[in-house]
Structure formats: structure tokens, C-alpha cells
Amino acid sequence: MAEPPIALDRVTAGYGPCGVLRDVTLAVAAGEMVGVLGPNGAGKSTLLRVASGVLRPQLGRLLLDGRDAAKWTAREIARTVATLPQETAPVFPSSVLETVLLGRFPWHAAFSFESEDDVGAAEDALRAVEAGHLRDRDLASLSGGERQRVLLARALCQGGRVLLCDEPTAHLDLRHQADVFALLARLRDAGRAIVVVTHDLDLAARACDRLLLIARGEVIAHGAPRDVLTASNAQIAFGITVSVREQGGAIHVVRETPDLQRKNR
Amino acid sequence: MTAASRPAPFSRERFVRVLAAGVIVALVAVAASLAFGAERVDAFAVLTGGGTQVEREILLSLRLPRVLTGALVGAGLAAAGVAFQALLRNPLAEPYLLGISGGGSLGAVLSIVLLGAGGAGFLAVRTVAALVGCLVALWLVYAIATRGGTLRPATLLLAGVVVNSFFLAGLACVQFAATPTESQAILRWVLGGLETGGPREVVVLAIVVPAGIALLGRWSPSLHALVFGEETARHLGVDVDGVRRRTFVVASAVTAASVAVAGPIGFVGLVVPHAVRMFVGSDPRMLLPASALAGAAFLPIADAAARTALAPREMPVGVVTAMIGAPAFLLLIVRRSERGVGETVGGTESFRG
Numbered sequence: 001m002a003e004p005p006i007a008l009d010r011v012t013a014g015y016g017p018c019g020v021l022r023d024v025t026l027a028v029a030a031g032e033m034v035g036v037l038g039p040n041g042a043g044k045s046t047l048l049r050v051a052s053g054v055l056r057p058q059l060g061r062l063l064l065d066g067r068d069a070a071k072w073t074a075r076e077i078a079r080t081v082a083t084l085p086q087e088t089a090p091v092f093p094s095s096v097l098e099t100v101l102l103g104r105f106p107w108h109a110a111f112s113f114e115s116e117d118d119v120g121a122a123e124d125a126l127r128a129v130e131a132g133h134l135r136d137r138d139l140a141s142l143s144g145g146e147r148q149r150v151l152l153a154r155a156l157c158q159g160g161r162v163l164l165c166d167e168p169t170a171h172l173d174l175r176h177q178a179d180v181f182a183l184l185a186r187l188r189d190a191g192r193a194i195v196v197v198t199h200d201l202d203l204a205a206r207a208c209d210r211l212l213l214i215a216r217g218e219v220i221a222h223g224a225p226r227d228v229l230t231a232s233n234a235q236i237a238f239g240i241t242v243s244v245r246e247q248g249g250a251i252h253v254v255r256e257t258p259d260l261q262r263k264n265r
Numbered sequence: 266m267t268a269a270s271r272p273a274p275f276s277r278e279r280f281v282r283v284l285a286a287g288v289i290v291a292l293v294a295v296a297a298s299l300a301f302g303a304e305r306v307d308a309f310a311v312l313t314g315g316g317t318q319v320e321r322e323i324l325l326s327l328r329l330p331r332v333l334t335g336a337l338v339g340a341g342l343a344a345a346g347v348a349f350q351a352l353l354r355n356p357l358a359e360p361y362l363l364g365i366s367g368g369g370s371l372g373a374v375l376s377i378v379l380l381g382a383g384g385a386g387f388l389a390v391r392t393v394a395a396l397v398g399c400l401v402a403l404w405l406v407y408a409i410a411t412r413g414g415t416l417r418p419a420t421l422l423l424a425g426v427v428v429n430s431f432f433l434a435g436l437a438c439v440q441f442a443a444t445p446t447e448s449q450a451i452l453r454w455v456l457g458g459l460e461t462g463g464p465r466e467v468v469v470l471a472i473v474v475p476a477g478i479a480l481l482g483r484w485s486p487s488l489h490a491l492v493f494g495e496e497t498a499r500h501l502g503v504d505v506d507g508v509r510r511r512t513f514v515v516a517s518a519v520t521a522a523s524v525a526v527a528g529p530i531g532f533v534g535l536v537v538p539h540a541v542r543m544f545v546g547s548d549p550r551m552l553l554p555a556s557a558l559a560g561a562a563f564l565p566i567a568d569a570a571a572r573t574a575l576a577p578r579e580m581p582v583g584v585v586t587a588m589i590g591a592p593a594f595l596l597l598i599v600r601r602s603e604r605g606v607g608e609t610v611g612g613t614e615s616f617r618g
Contacts, residue, residue, distance in 0.1 A: 054499045078502030085500060090493045091354045092547030098274055105490055106502040111483050111550070113280060114273035158501070 003066030005193040011060035020046040033194040035204035038214040053077035078106035082158035084165040103157030125157040145176035165196040181207040205251040287558030294562035298569035334462025335565040337470035341519040343560025346534020348516040351488035360520040361531035364428035369524035370454035372398020396521035457530030458581030466526045477519035488549040532590020
């Protein structure tokens with residue numbers, strides 16, 4: 001069996017001596033999408049930072065194609081792993097094409113010019129996310145959904161086989177949330193290994209092959225969506241009571257909210 | 266892979282075209298500023314081997330070094346401006362406004378008073394002292410504007426103002442304590458001007474400034490990525506901390522060489538990159554060399570204006586650049602605050618922790 005494009009092997013990582021993330025193991029195969037769930041401050045972002053090579057683990061290893069990435073340069077890691085950040089806000093006006101072309105950075109020598117092949121790759125990436133028509137627009141003029149697709153195009157233009165997404169549906173309306181996951185599913189089917197951090201439990205359950213539920217830096221559950229998204233796991237991770245319903249093969253997590261109605265009218 | 270429908274934004278052809286245009290503009294400006302001055306000189310006659318002895322003296326011994334000093338200082342300050350703006354993610358960052366020139370001035374002045382480095386032969390000492398001053402100022406501004414590991418762009422300029430005032434006060438202290446002769450020499454580092462530019466100064470600048478610009482240009486792809494955000498740059502494989510350190514030191518060295526020769530000349534690093542940005546866009550790979558060439562054109566012309574406006578008296582060129590720069594600075598602030606709430610003075614959207 002082929003080595004998975006990306007794997008965290010018993011990773012402990014963080015910023016202080018105690019670490020934010022403790023002993024996390026996760027391997028993602030080509031053509032597989034894994035959702036990372038958990039409450040705020042659980043260590044999801046830290047996990048992504050380790051997976052993207054930005055943060056070196058204190059213990060454990062980041063394995064890319066089965067090889068230890070500890071000695072790799074940031075540029076070498078960026079050729080394998082692309083990250084869709086929560087937001088990119090350039091200080092100066094930048095066109096969509098310029099933004100996507102930035103994805104070629106890890107492939108260029110220290111100083112080199114952009115070729116027509118680079119532009120071709122950028123245009124292909126834009127078409128892959130159905131954003132070809134945005135090519136010459138200013139990034140600042142785009143809607144949230146359009147911007148997210150452009151940033152996804154940049155990650156694709158980077159060309160690696162691993163795609164990490166940090167809350168790709170934050171700030172998006174219902175339709176665009178579904179659109180983004182549909183896009184990610186297509187990329188997964190095209191053979192990419194995808195890790196997506198999200199708060200959208202329903203969409204994650206639908207789109208992801210596996211889920212990783214973490215809380216306080218530790219893995220609470222890891223496996224098929226229906227095994228991970230249980231009422232008891234949610235109670236442990238989020239500290240709230242939920243009911244999990246299955247309808248037509250889809251899992252719905254419904255939280256029991258406290259009574260928010262106005263009491264004294 | 267499909268063929269591109271249009272050429273790349275940063276293609277070799279476009280780079281060569283922009284730089285060729287920049288070289289022509291710089292050469293024309295340098296030639297034109299040779300022709301202007303308090304004294305009328307037939308520059309063309311002198312350069313073609315004619316002219317009177319006095320004309321030759323004025324043009325070749327006085328005006329030529331001064332114009333070349335202006336071109337090199339202008340190029341250096343403009344390039345440093347582009348680098349600081351990209352690095353600090355702040356369109357208003359500039360050596361003078363950040364207080365870096367002020368730090369350099371105090372460094373140079375201290376070397377005069379404490380080490381007796383006021384003479385023409387001590388230029389290297391003054392340059393090193395200015396570099397130390399620049400780096401101290403930069404470190405101070407950076408430390409003040411950083412909270413919890415995150416650089417706050419909006420605080421940055423305020424920190425620059427504070428640091429600058431502090432250094433100016435230090436400068437005034439030293440000036441009062443100095444002997445009248447030293448005090449006269451110190452005046453150069455209170456108001457920036459090019460009249461001290463002699464052959465020796467030109468040589469030092471001709472080594473430091475082009476070398477610095479070449480290094481900054483070499484790192485400009487990383488600066489381009491940094492414009493999109495620190496985290497984004499890291500994900501793209503930029504060695505953010507290394508590039509930041511190297512760029513800070515080199516941009517400060519270029520500023521220091523300029524300050525050691527010409528004192529603090531303000532706003533060049535602001536006005537020139539923003540004007541050039543309108544023609545070539547914001548990509549530092551293109552903007553940095555283009556701004557350097559435009560700076561080499563701008564400062565000699567500004568100096569020619571300073572020399573001729575009140576002839577036979579000569580103003581320091583810093584007066585002219587401030588008169589152009591201050592309104593331009595204001596315009597940039599107004600335009601930015603009109604673009605949206607949350608983008609206050611030099612602020613960006615990158616406040617997430």
C-alpha cells in the first residue's frame with residue numbers, strides 16, 4: 001500500500017512547555033477527506049500549522065509521502081502541502097490573477113519571472129473552482145464566496161497533493177457553504193488528500209470520509225462520521241447536550257439550546 | 266496545461282520594458298538637474314569639452330557630485346520605502362516617518378561629538394554610527410508596535426512619530442552641548458540636504474546603495490508574498506523570519522548611508538513608491554527597482570528646484586521633499602479612511618491574533 005501523502009505521527013506541539021496538541025496521530029490518503037472538529041481552542045489551528053510545516057512538532061513527526069519532513073525547507077514542504085487560510089488580506093490592491101499566481105512561489109527560484117505556463121496554471125486553477133471569469137477583478141471587490149474560491153484556486157495552483165483548509169465556510173451563507181464543500185469533494189475525488197477544519201458538523205459528516213474530534217489538545221474520537229458524531233462524544237468535546245438524527249443517510253446534529261425567549265414581556 | 270490568453274503580470278518582457286523606461290527617466294532627470302543652479306552654466310558645452318574654467322569648476326566639482334549624491338540617495342530611500350511598506354504591511358511606512366532616519370541622524374551626530382568624526386575623512390565612521398542609530402530606531406519602533414507577538418500596523422506610525430521626536434530631542438541636546446564648529450556640522454543632520462555630497466560621498470553611496478537595492482530586489486518575491494499576510498507567506502514556503510531580519514538590516518543600511526551623507530530627507534520613500542505604483546502596480550518585484558530609478562530621478566530634480574527657487578540662496582532639499590510629501594501623506598490617509606472603516610491610519614485588516 002502506498003504511503004499516505006500526509007501523516008502526523010504521535011505529534012505533540014504548541015507554543016509553551018505543555019503544548020497545545022498532545023499525541024495526535026492522523027494519516028490522510030490520496031483521495032480522502034478528513035474533517036477536524038472540536039470546540040474553540042481545542043488545538044485545531046495548531047494541528048493545521050503542524051501539518052503545513054509552519055510549526056515544527058515538539059514531539060512526534062510530520063510525514064510527507066512517508067518521509068520525515070523535519071529537515072525539509074519551508075519551500076519544499078509548500079510544494080507538497082497547500083493551505084487555504086482563513087483570510088488573505090493584501091495591503092495593496094491585488095488582482096485575482098496575481099493572487100492565484102502567488103501559488104507558484106514555492107516552485108520558483110529565488111528571483112524569476114512568471115512564464116505563460118504559470119499564467120496557464122493559474123487560469124486552470126481558477127477554472128477548476130469555477131472562477132475563471134474573476135481573473136482580472138480586484139481581490140478586494142469580491143464577495144466572501146468568490147474570495148474563498150480564489151484562495152482555493154491559489155492553493156490548487158500551488159500544485160501539491162495535500163490541501164489543508166482552515167474553516168473554509170466561515171463567514172459564508174448556507175448556499176456558499178455547500179458550494180465550498182462540493183468543490184472540496186470534487187478535488188478529493190480528483191485524488192487530493194484533504195484536511196478540513198470546520199465548525200459545520202452536518203456538512204463535515206456528509207462530505208468527509210473520516211472525522212477527527214479533538215478537545216483540549218487531545219483526540220476524543222477518530223473514525224467514520226457516524227461513529228464520531230455521537231451524543232456522548234459531543235458532550236465530552238463541546239460540553240453540551242445534542243441529539244443526533246439520521247435522515248436519508250445524512251447525519252444531523254441538533255443541539256439542545258437553553259431557553260432564549262424573553263421571559264418578562 | 267492551456268496556453269495563456271494574456272502575458273504574465275510579472276513577465277521578463279514587462280520587467281525589461283519598465284526598467285528601460287526608468288533608466289531613461291533617471292538619466293534625463295540627472296542631465297536636466299546638472300543644467301539648473303544658482304549660476305547659469307552651459308552644461309552641454311562643458312560636457313562636450315568646452316566652457317570656461319569657472320563653468321567647468323562649478324559643473325564638474327560642485328554640481329556633478331551633488332546631483333549624483335541626490336540620485337543615489339533618492340534611489341536608496343525609495344527602495345527602502347518599498348521594502349518597509351511590504352515588510353511592515355503598511356503603505357505609509359517610510360524611513361523618515363518610521364523614525365529610522367532620525368535614529369541614523371542621532372547616530373551620525375554622536376559620532377561627530379564623541380568620536381570627532383566630523384571631518385571629510387570620517388565618512389565611514391559616520392555611516393556605521395548612522396547604521397547603529399537606524400537599527401536602534403527600527404528595533405524601538407518594532408518593539409513598541411508589537412503586542413503579543415503580532416505587529417500592529419496602526420500603532421506602527423504612532424511609534425515612529427514618538428521615536429522620531431525622541432531622537433530629535435536627543436539631537437537638540439547634543440547640538441546645545443556641542444562647540445560652535447561642531448554645532449555647524451550637526452545642522453546637516455537636522456535638515457537634510459545634498460550640498461555636502463562630494464566625490465568621496467558619491468563613492469560610498471555608489472557602493473552601498475546599488476548593492477542594497479540588488480539584495481532587496483533579490484528578496485522581493487518573498488516581500489511580494491508577505492504583502493498578502495504573514496501566515497499566507499509562511500504557507501507558501503517563505504522563510505518569514507529570515508527575510509524580515511535580512512530586509513530590515515539591508516534597508517536600514519541603505520537608509521544609514523543616505524543619512525550619513527545627506528541627513529534625514531523625508532517623504533522620498535513615501536512619495537516615489539506611491540507615484541510609481543500607479544504605473545507598475547504594487548508587486549515589489551517590479552515596484553522596488555522601478556521606484557529606485559524613479560527616486561534617482563526625483564531627488565536631483567527636487568534639489569535643482571531647491572537650488573533655484575530662492576536663488577542665489579539655496580534651500581536644503583529636505584524642505585522641498587517635505588512640501589511635496591506632507592500633502593501626499595495627507596491624501597493617502599484620507600483615501601484610506603474613505604475606503605472603509607477599520608482601515609484607520611495605516612491600519613490593515615490583519616489584526617487577528
